[in-house]
Amino acid sequence: MADTLKQRPEFRNINALSDLPHYRLPPAGIVSILHRISGLLMFFLLPLVIWLFDTSVSSEVSFESFRAAFVSGIGFVPAVLVKLVTLALIWAYLHHLMAGVRHVRMDISHTVSKEQGRQSALVVLAASVTLTVLLGAKLFGLY
Template sequence: MKKQRPVNLDLTTISFPASASASILHRVTGVAMFFALVFVIWAWAVSLSSPEGFETVKSVMQSFIAKFIAWGTITVLTYHILGGLRHLVMDMGHWEELESGNTSAKVTIALWIVLAVVAGVWLWF
């Protein structure tokens, strides 16, 4: 029996609303934070072990890759907090309509981009 239904395998043609993108991004940043904890816990453990350990972490943090990982960690944490606050407001009964939900998602993503740039400037300069 052949089913006559449309099949769309080209994912680039699918357009998500801003609220869907914000929700998916919130989940992705949650997973990314889990993996970023490996770097954060290592840095805390080594830096608090001794003065030499602190100097080791300090010297490692001077490299481009370490700064990029730190910036990524800060950026992921920032979006996850902003997205979480957005979801909390929605849980209280606000921004649940389609228009206000999309607007709050766009504002959240725009604020995240601004804060990511600020974090990058702060970290590299």
């Protein structure tokens, strides 16, 4: 019986060079790590968000400077970099929101199986990437 079961490797003392390339993180672990990364990204980009919001609602002149940031850039920063940072912020917000809703849903139900956790993690990953691609296409003017 014991030899019919697939032997799984044990990772006790992890060597970064030999063990980590073979370690496969489950989707729930990936979503958890990305949830933390997206939270940090939103925290560090908060001054940019406040500046963007302030310039977009202060006056018509400041709104034009807001629009110009996405057309010609901000000072020495090119417009494509402004758009890429904004796209990263869009992804961070969407992923953090969806993963947060996933965690709250799991906390409320208290009956989460390993398969339910895997499926909800895959839904979060697929939905956040799909919505980011759609909004990124709009941001870069593809539609």
